[in-house]
Amino acid sequence: MKKTALLLLSLAFSLPGFSQGNNYTQNYKKYDNLALTPPMGWNSWNKFACNVDEKLIREVADALVATGMKDAGYTYINIDDCWHGERDAQGFIHEDPKRFPSGMKALADYIHSKGLKFGVYSDAGSQTCGGRPGSRGYEFQDAQVYASWGVDYLKYDWCNTEGLKAEGAYKTITAALRKAGRPIVLSICEWGNDKPWEWGPTVGHLWRTTGDIYNCFDCINDHGTWKSWGVMQILDKQDGLRQYAGPGHWNDPDMLEVGNGMPANEDRAHFTMWSMIAAPLITGNDLRKMSKETTEILTNREVLAVNQDKLGVQGFKQSTKDSVETWLKPLEGGKWAVTFLNRSRKPQPVRFDWQTTPITDDLSKQELNATKTTYKVRNLWAKKDAGTTKKAFAATVPAHDVVLLLLTK
Template identity: 85%
Template sequence: MKVASLFALGLLTSFSAFSQGNNYVQNYKKFENLAMTPPMGWNSWNKFACNVDEKLIREVADAMISSGMKDAGYTYINIDDCWHGERDEKGFIQPDPKRFPSGMKALADYVHSKGLKFGVYSDAGSQTCGGRPGSRGYEFQDAMMYASWGVDYLKYDWCNTEGLKAEGAYKTITAALRKAGRPVVLSICEWGNDKPWEWGPSVGHLWRTTGDIYNCFDCIEDHGTWKSWGVMQILDKQDGLRKYAGPGHWNDPDMLEVGNGMPINEDRAHFTMWSMIAAPLITGNDIRKMSKETASILTNKEVLAVNQDKLGVQGFKHSVKDSLETWLKPMADGRWAVTFLNRSKRTQAVSFDWQATSIVDDLSKAELNAKTTTYKVRNVWAKKDVGTTKKAFSSTVPAHDAVLLVLNK
């Protein structure tokens, strides 16, 4: 009995030591103090899809400076899918040597030399959506490579993820990024299927709420097994999600299609609404060749200030009448942004009596009460002051367009 007891004790001690020695607790929490306002930058996918190379990325970085976009606040230069080459003999991912002959470190260094930040793309599955090597099973190796290159932003997609659970998969890449040690903004691109807004705030800095956008104001593009969504369709899908957004954790209705073929009025409405709902502003056009009208939308600092407001409260739809929607967004220092969005195909008249309308936002508890406070009213697209809230606001809103006002005390 004594020998057996000693053997059992030794075995228990052995197992205990073994388990303690392998009790590695991973850090599944994102890097803090990043993306405290919605990220602003550029991504290659909407315009170029898989047609990416280092020459394009360098030219876009240059154009970010010369176009005034950097001065307006755009920071990230993000390469989407198809930059990948093969993995080396140890499993480390390499860039496509034909498209990126100088390597990713040199490209990141170039972007950084412009005072910008550098982003790449991967996928939680075995392959990316474009058929390149995914990160499944290689998460920690990939994170090490990204850190060695100087990556600042990672868009992480959800193709070819058979059998994976989204929350666990994204926690794995978060742990890998934390282990690699370089602070990275993590963009969760899970398409909203597994309600990432419920678990994403501690794991990533932004999460896609829908499937892919495409450059149509009010359409659905059916691909058979999946759909692309127009601007208005994606806007509608944000309903009920505003409580999950705030500094460091944002609902992402997908990248901007401004400058990709819609008329200027629809581009303006698109940009207005993404600003109102505190969406990340990741442009997807060819900023090397954009028109003056497109540049004027993307660099309107008064509109950008609505998006980048430090309070970080997502706007909400207040009312709808005859396809004319009224949206409000509480801002810091008691200010408000007010948008009249015309979804119809005809010009609509708008009249808003500030004195007759007292509004309290249930989420932020902010109050818009023109009876007790007089606000100055600024039309930020027209770039002119239009009186105060002592008088009702009256105007017209063209078809598929928006009027954006900012109320200041």
Template identity: 70%
Template sequence: MKTKLIGLIFLLIFTKNFGQKFENLAQTPPMGWNSWNKFACNVNEQVIKDAADYMVSSGMKDAGYNYVVIDDCWHGERDSLGFITADKERFPSGMKALIDYVHSKGLKFGIYSDAGWQTCGGRPGSRGREFQDAQTYAKWGVDYLKYDWCETEGLKAEGAYMTMRNALREAGRPIVLSICEWGDNQPWEWGEDVGHLWRTTGDIYNCFDCEENHGTWSSFGVLQILDMQDGLREYAGPGHWNDPDMMEVGNGMSVNEDRAHFTMWCMIAAPLIAGNDLANMSQETIDILTNKEMIAINQDPLGIQGFKYKTIGEVEVWFKPLQNKEWAVTFLNRGNEEQKITFDWKNEKVMDELNNLAANFNETTYKLRDVWKHKSVGNTKNRIKLTIPAHNVVTYRLLK
């Protein structure tokens, strides 16, 4: 009887853990770099090593970036037992050696797979091989898995991602699970128990205010994706984030647009996954990606996603609650022309009803810290007059 009871307790503990994602991961939005936006399928061992090297030398690591994620097209064939291998021509040293190299830089490694028979790039997917692949990733030392949704005919998204979640759990190595089914199956409604972040939209591309129609699907610009986050903030928090896709900073937009793009991803507590060529960054790109004051807003431990408070002509005003009863505010000029506005703090009643937090400017005077100019610029006693260039932002941290 005693033996049966011990066995039952063990079974209950195992079952409980087996059906859970790894906790205490991604307590703030993940930060890193992914190969797809810049390199797509033209990825190899040297590209990934270079990314790791330049993440360190550029100051990105010191600013908080730690994941180096290889996207699609790293795959070779499966071996005679069905275990996945790396493409031998592109990765002659093997994936384990590459991961060890990234780890030697004090960074973490992310890998890519797909819930279907094939990846979006036509490589072997994980369907039917989830537990084998999870064991392989754990053996290699993987820290992060981006799990895509191509070639998934007949599958239910929630169930497919639960299968990989359970496979990762059984493999035993804590791995962040990035759900990438493009928001088609409302992952925000079920993703918290399954993964650590979930894509909310289709793919981004390097345009500020555009949509590129591919026939059966579209790529979206920064503003289009930002608009698609409306109504989703209640689902985000420590360990479970809305993911509006990787960033296009440094991939061809103007400096103003890159700054606005980065700022808004910080304001909405999005994962900060760079997608540019780290080996060939301009100083402007580095300055944007490594703005520690802006990153601190994104990485605030409260983990509250910011919200659009009001619109003044072409300018949107966004607020984000921060720890210690502080706030961040961003004035985003969506227009194609410079905008001049006046904002009188005492006439504004800023309330985050979801979290029952308020910025009462009649009772509290906040100091204004310009996050992009890195200087103090007064307080909220007096109204401010702003001139905001086209496709640009002004962001303040409101300090008590």
């Protein structure tokens, strides 16, 4: 009798329905067909940090439309840290009732009514970087709440994550988002510590490659236990990562500082290089108070087209001479973007002989060979044609600035 019982028990647990984990298999793969070009939008952190409320977010959404940024392709209105209130007795997260008295669902509805998309922020740890409730242990509940609000984008940070392994933590939130059933873009904000480019492409839609940016062209801000980085420092840290980027999965060198205090030439160079490396274009300035120069930089559609090119290939540095870097980005239809970046504090002359400098990109297998094909040359910031590749290109690049060209067959 005992043998029979043991046999039956053994058979029961060997059946598919009793297999360990069979009924609880998780889907650790992100939603497909999202972020097929680098995401474009706005985030509150760089300018406002924790000083966020629903009045500000509504006004920024209005400004995104009024300034022409929506028409230029900017889509997301993302609230960063400090929107959080408390968890209820069942563990569900709520917004701060003083800052967001109408509730996140009403705010999301307002943003959606503008033809825009809505993003929020959380953290893989027990607390966010700003000390609000993190998602650790509440991932599936939080994902349900975000879906009920109508969230379209989640930035997921990495503070207070004692003992967690990044890949596993981000797979957990991905599984939670899949279970909640609403397609949400996942922005992995792990600062590049655990090489998210190696495991991130199936888990999220973009991943931070570095620590935080700040509004300085070429400097480092040492906070003691951590550093924030200037634009050029972050650009340098992208070396060796381009093979991991493509439609639906992007290297993220952090948000834009355009309009946050650097002069127009440095903002222009910053914006150009983020466009060249197919970076997400998430602005971080006060859209309600933009200068004409800032607006013109952020809405230059010819430059935006370089970033949003459907081929989805990240650009690369081809050469450096006298503090001037030459960068190239293959584009759809055999076109090329070419940038001359002057990192010095003095204007620098450049001369590029297309006829004697054939270029092949091993990653995309695209070729730029002016001896075989004649290209029209257009200066995208000057907004004027600049001849063809039958003649060498010559110009002076101002200090901390760029010349950006588009080559079309």
